[in-house]
Amino acid sequence: DTGVSQDPRHKITKRGQNVTFRCDPISEHNRLYWYRQTLGQGPEFLTYFQNEAQLEKSRLLSDRFSAERPKGSFSTLEIQRTEQGDSAMYLCASTRGDHSPLHFGNGTRLTVT
Amino acid sequence: DAKTTQPNSMESNEEEPVHLPCNHSTISGTDYIHWYRQLPSQGPEYVIHGLTSNVNNRMASLAIAEDRKSSTLILHRATLRDAAVYYCILSNQAGTALIFGKGTTLSVSS
Numbered sequence: 001d002t003g004v005s006q007d008p009r010h011k012i013t014k015r016g017q018n019v020t021f022r023c024d025p026i027s028e029h030n031r032l033y034w035y036r037q038t039l040g041q042g043p044e045f046l047t048y049f050q051n052e053a054q055l056e057k058s059r060l061l062s063d064r065f066s067a068e069r070p071k072g073s074f075s076t077l078e079i080q081r082t083e084q085g086d087s088a089m090y091l092c093a094s095t096r097g098d099h100s101p102l103h104f105g106n107g108t109r110l111t112v113t
Numbered sequence: 114d115a116k117t118t119q120p121n122s123m124e125s126n127e128e129e130p131v132h133l134p135c136n137h138s139t140i141s142g143t144d145y146i147h148w149y150r151q152l153p154s155q156g157p158e159y160v161i162h163g164l165t166s167n168v169n170n171r172m173a174s175l176a177i178a179e180d181r182k183s184s185t186l187i188l189h190r191a192t193l194r195d196a197a198v199y200y201c202i203l204s205n206q207a208g209t210a211l212i213f214g215k216g217t218t219l220s221v222s223s
Contacts, residue, residue, distance in 0.1 A: 004156075033210055035213075042198075048210050056210065091156050093157075099145055103159070104156030106155050107156055
């Protein structure tokens with residue numbers, strides 16, 4: 001069990017640039033979640049995949065955000081035209097099924113200058 | 114999902130038991146109670162979960178009140194590595210995302 005892997009660990013970008021993050025879940029896990037966390041707050045849900053299907057999206061996920069999970073394996077989260085308010089830790093989690101524990105990666109910290 | 118209420122912070126001494134409370138007065142019969150913790154600079158980590166009966170694992174125990182309107186996470190002997198934010202979360206629909214609150218920040222002193 002290599003755990004959930006996220007890349008990069010840190011990303012600094014200028015306002016208006018596009019960024020893409022990658023998440024590699026635990027291999028047998030068919031459910032994958034993206035969360036965002038700002039300082040002093042708990043993680044906020046963004047979106048959720050069952051295999052390759054994106055089943056739920058939060059209202060937090062503006063049209064500048066898009067997520068994919070081709071072939072039901074790794075997932076990418078892209079933010080277009082970044083804004084300073086997008087600065088946060090982006091967390092990915094995976095699980096094998098109903099009420100099974102979520103396994104989180106250590107996140108990608110995004111700083112928009 | 115039903116809401117949970119946790120104290121903002123708690124303090125403990127090393128090697129003493131810690132009881133972290135969680136109130137969930139609007140819990141439904143199908144809501145599971147989940148506990149996660151988050152150490153500094155890491156993603157959240159699963160601790161324990163249960164539905165009605167008390168649960169034990171190698172990390173902690175979960176004591177669920179008979180009316181299920183509250184629960185307590187018990188760390189039997191706190192260590193410095195247990196200093197973290199502890200989240201109590203309810204979920205009643207398989208597959209839907211867990212919704213995190215602000216949790217309880219646990220400090221452990223030597």
